Amino acid sequence: MPYLTNLSPDTQTRTLQLLEAIAREIGLLPPLPLDPPEPPVPTVTKSIGTSGRDYSTMTAWEADLDNDTPYDAGDTTRGECYDDSVFDESVTINGGGTLGIATWILSVASGEMHDGTAGTGARNVRTAAGGITTARQDTINHELSLLEVNLNGNTGTAVTSASSNGNTKTYQRLLLHGGGNGTVDGLIVGFFSSSAGRGYIINDIVYDFNRTTAGATLLNGIAATSSGGLVFIYNSTVFDITRSSATGDVGGIVVANSSVFTVKNCAALDTGGDTSGAIKDFVFPGTSPDADWNLSSDTTADDALASPPGNCILSAASADQFVSTVGGSEDLHLKSGADCIDAGTDLGTTPTGVNIDIDGRDRDAEGDTWDIGADEFVAAPPGGAFFALKPPGGAAVPGAIWSLKP
Amino acid sequence: MLIQLLVRHEGSGFLDAEGRDGDVLLTKPDTFEMNFGSQDKKSFLILKVPDPPNMAAVEAALVESEYEVGQSADETVVRRYRKYTLPWRNAFTAEEKVIIDDSNAMLPDGQLSSGGTVTSGVVSGKFTIADFVRK
Numbered sequence: 001m002p003y004l005t006n007l008s009p010d011t012q013t014r015t016l017q018l019l020e021a022i023a024r025e026i027g028l029l030p031p032l033p034l035d036p037p038e039p040p041v042p043t044v045t046k047s048i049g050t051s052g053r054d055y056s057t058m059t060a061w062e063a064d065l066d067n068d069t070p071y072d073a074g075d076t077t078r079g080e081c082y083d084d085s086v087f088d089e090s091v092t093i094n095g096g097g098t099l100g101i102a103t104w105i106l107s108v109a110s111g112e113m114h115d116g117t118a119g120t121g122a123r124n125v126r127t128a129a130g131g132i133t134t135a136r137q138d139t140i141n142h143e144l145s146l147l148e149v150n151l152n153g154n155t156g157t158a159v160t161s162a163s164s165n166g167n168t169k170t171y172q173r174l175l176l177h178g179g180g181n182g183t184v185d186g187l188i189v190g191f192f193s194s195s196a197g198r199g200y201i202i203n204d205i206v207y208d209f210n211r212t213t214a215g216a217t218l219l220n221g222i223a224a225t226s227s228g229g230l231v232f233i234y235n236s237t238v239f240d241i242t243r244s245s246a247t248g249d250v251g252g253i254v255v256a257n258s259s260v261f262t263v264k265n266c267a268a269l270d271t272g273g274d275t276s277g278a279i280k281d282f283v284f285p286g287t288s289p290d291a292d293w294n295l296s297s298d299t300t301a302d303d304a305l306a307s308p309p310g311n312c313i314l315s316a317a318s319a320d321q322f323v324s325t326v327g328g329s330e331d332l333h334l335k336s337g338a339d340c341i342d343a344g345t346d347l348g349t350t351p352t353g354v355n356i357d358i359d360g361r362d363r364d365a366e367g368d369t370w371d372i373g374a375d376e377f378v379a380a381p382p383g384g385a386f387f388a389l390k391p392p393g394g395a396a397v398p399g400a401i402w403s404l405k406p
Numbered sequence: 407m408l409i410q411l412l413v414r415h416e417g418s419g420f421l422d423a424e425g426r427d428g429d430v431l432l433t434k435p436d437t438f439e440m441n442f443g444s445q446d447k448k449s450f451l452i453l454k455v456p457d458p459p460n461m462a463a464v465e466a467a468l469v470e471s472e473y474e475v476g477q478s479a480d481e482t483v484v485r486r487y488r489k490y491t492l493p494w495r496n497a498f499t500a501e502e503k504v505i506i507d508d509s510n511a512m513l514p515d516g517q518l519s520s521g522g523t524v525t526s527g528v529v530s531g532k533f534t535i536a537d538f539v540r541k
Contacts, residue, residue, distance in 0.1 A: 050441035060410060063431050064449045066417055069509030098417040
């Protein structure tokens, strides 16, 4: 190639590279092999409980998040609680940043979670103040799920997340209740200004929080604050958030007047108390939040204050919605005839887990018409005895004809 | 009384709110001994000490953070994760400390050459509450 030899070595190399690229493009040479796929981020799962587990307490699991022996930088770490005995911990989760883990998950092992009612699965029942607190961790995503937190008449916030910037925080299928005797809240999630932040509050049940302290601070069932991060509150049920102090506002589901908030398919009922402050099932300080398909026992579900109120249901009675509203025996599953049934909007499968109700039913896979609230109502089968006939060692055959001989 | 002791710094060990080597992570009654997890015994040092006469107060003090006034009058910030610490490293041999520092290993059962006894990862007969010092 006499033309190439007249070029400088660098130019020769670049020319040959260009010729190679053209040859591959027009098929004279085979295409280059694709880069191998990135290996999946390893998930390190540890068990938490008092019967032969890795850790006996959530506190000890958290304290090991920066330990480079169980974990490596970039790991997703998963702590699974077992219903061996009742946890009783005020936990602050702020580890993992020094080591550089990517995500921590505090959840419950399969088969060990609650059935939507108190005392039925792995649970943190407090004998002193405080619940589960997540510190500001801008570079670590986290998930808190499937766990019951019962403040058991003590003060504090059942689950609180310090405001953070840019990470993703998920709270799903939690059962939070029992705050009293002081300053209490159910679930608080906060973000700063980064629009990369994502907060998902999905399929949670929050109930029975009674604040007895006066003052200006708002009592919340579920509250989200953000000056930039997007927060989505989907299919959550809030009930019986009350304030028996002289002053102070109280709200079931509380957001600011900003378009960063989306609130859909949520039910908030029976927010109340003796306070002289404002009492609202939903606190929408304006019309900027994207809020629709919500239900309240007052008229606050309708943020647009339109007439009719979009797809929201107002002035609903809690006794008409839930299996039981008896104090101490609450069962906030929907009962037959509830206004919440089939009154929600189909949210598909985004964000991850939104389609899984408090009991684990996949609304999307089942083809359900979405209900409002954390529970997707399933009608009981027709009454009467039910027998399945099948040949010995075989499977039941639909449509088969059986005869019974004397 | 059972004490679960940190044997490394949480994070850098520099920031006020970070736990440090020798801090108490939590306390439990003696009845909890069989409930400690396998990773608990490897990642931490589990000590069994005689119950002090004022046990409730001691338990609270061992896990209490020390606070100071923050930037605003009604704000408090953590000055120390824990008020008290145990200088445990002075009480073990170099070989024993290697095992304690290794989160994949647990002290073997039996008598420790440095004193005390290990039973299923729990060290007893080596420390009392009086061995803890104020920071």
